[in-house]
Amino acid sequence: MSDLSELHFFCTPAHPCSYLEGEQATTLFMDPGVIPGTALYSQLSRHGFRRSGEYLYRPHCDHCQACIAARVRVADFRPHRSHRRILAHNRDLRVSDEPARYTREVYRLYARYISDRHADGDMYPPSEEQFTTFLISDWAETRFHCFRSPQGELLAVAVTDQLDDGLSAVYTFFDPQYQARSLGVQAILWQISACQQQQRPYLYLGYWIRQCQKMSYKSQYQPLEVFRQGRWSELDPS
Helix, strand or coil: CCCHHHCCEEECCCEECCCCCCCEECEEEECCCCCCHHHHHHHHHCCCCEEECCEEEEECCCCCCCCEEEEEEHHHCCCCHHHHHHHHHCCCCEEEEEECCCCHHHHHHHHHHHHHHCCCCCCCCCCHHHHHHHHCCCCCCEEEEEEECCCCCEEEEEEEEEECCEEEEEEEEECHHHHHHCHHHHHHHHHHHHHHHCCCCEEEEEEECCCCHHHHHHHHCCCEEEEECCEEEECCCC
16 A cells, blocks of 8 residues: 555544653554555655554654654764774674564563663563564564674664665663663664665664653764654754
């Protein structure tokens, strides 16, 4: 299906915003009865949608436009000094491309990450069901890119979807005790490199929110394009 006007979308009732304290949010979902496939998923990603489990969604708040879809134009990306330092520090890591599926090893890392980093959020406490319904889809082309130490210990997983015009960084989780490695940054830099090697023009990073520290970090990956008023434009890094 290429004509988006033929699709049906549904809005959730207003609910507490996960990113901005005191705000109410509304989410727009594509009809869950439609199985998207990569082509439609890619098309909707170009209109600011994201995947969560089997669902495609985007924020739809009348009173607030803070959540803005963002993507890195990878052909023009140049790592800055801190990026190069992180890449050098993690040169010893091995990255494997694995199927997106539940395993005890991957889930244990996910649960440790959620419990350490998001114990105050709506993803806590973690569960096997939450892991599966959040990260895995029957129709998406999803891979788990697993970062391992030289001894084989799993340190990080970058959940990555294949799109027609790039990759989508769905979620990354990592071992909190290796904070000095900056594994979240390392995962994004690796995904940018993967896009470049595969000649895919964009890495989709989800939503950039200037007022939210957990999301504002995305502006460090330049050139960053943002989707506003129905079109993509380059974000002024200042």
